[in-house]
Amino acid sequence: GVGKTRLSTHLALQAHGEGATVLYGRCDEDLGVPYQPWAHALGHFVREVPRLILDRHVERHGGDLVRLVPALGDRVPELPPPRQSDPETERYLLYAAAAGLLEVTGEQEPLLLILDDLHWADSPTLALLRHVVATGATASVMIVGTYRDSDLLREHPLTALLADLHRERGVARMKLTGLDSEDVLAFIEAIAGHELGEDGSALAQEITRE
Numbered sequence: 001g002v003g004k005t006r007l008s009t010h011l012a013l014q015a016h017g018e019g020a021t022v023l024y025g026r027c028d029e030d031l032g033v034p035y036q037p038w039a040h041a042l043g044h045f046v047r048e049v050p051r052l053i054l055d056r057h058v059e060r061h062g063g064d065l066v067r068l069v070p071a072l073g074d075r076v077p078e079l080p081p082p083r084q085s086d087p088e089t090e091r092y093l094l095y096a097a098a099a100g101l102l103e104v105t106g107e108q109e110p111l112l113l114i115l116d117d118l119h120w121a122d123s124p125t126l127a128l129l130r131h132v133v134a135t136g137a138t139a140s141v142m143i144v145g146t147y148r149d150s151d152l153l154r155e156h157p158l159t160a161l162l163a164d165l166h167r168e169r170g171v172a173r174m175k176l177t178g179l180d181s182e183d184v185l186a187f188i189e190a191i192a193g194h195e196l197g198e199d200g201s202a203l204a205q206e207i208t209r210e
Contacts, residue, residue: 002176004146008114011144015112021045021105026116027125034124037115038098039068046071049105056104057097064090065097095131102132106140118147123157130161133168149175181208 012022023045025037033039046054046069054076057065063079066072067090073079083093105111115121115129133143152159165171179187185204189196196203 020110027120061097064093103139115145119151181205
């Protein structure tokens with residue numbers, strides 16, 4: 001690929017080395033499970049985070065997050081049941097609880113959340129991302145979403161989300177491009193351990209075209 005996952009991995013290593021909490025979730029092409037990257041990232045976090053953070057979260061949001069992260073009930077045995085209402089209200093409470101967990105964590109230490117391969121994300125996954133970005137401007141949280149723009153059609157839900165996020169404060173888009181022939185030549189020379197002549201330059205140009 002073009003290097004989006006590798007670049008985000010290096011960012012994660014740097015952030016973790018500077019004391020940030022790093023969470024990771026990815027979308028799978030063949031599953032299409034609602035909220036898949038969120039459940040993966042937040043589920044792992046809930047199982048590992050200090051109980052103090054979970055207690056502060058539950059004080060604010062009760063047990064609403066358990067619909068997305070069942071592990072919360074294991075960590076907090078006295079967890080109240082999620083509030084019952086109409087589907088739209090329950091979905092809002094769930095979104096608020098997910099954003100709230102990130103916020104309460106960001107109050108303690110910086111947090112980096114990576115959502116990988118969003119071109120395979122379903123509408124609920126992207127709707128939750130939209131909510132978190134729109135409501136979490138004051139939190140010490142950075143969210144990195146990666147996607148392959150070659151897979152995006154006009155009707156893809158991510159296309160509409162990207163247009164909406166463009167208007168949000170603090171949101172930036174970074175487009176990755178492939179290496180040009182000079183970069184490829186430098187890469188080959190670094191591996192070879194010496195400079196290459198005209199044949200090496202021709203090889204780099206051929207690799208770039210391929």
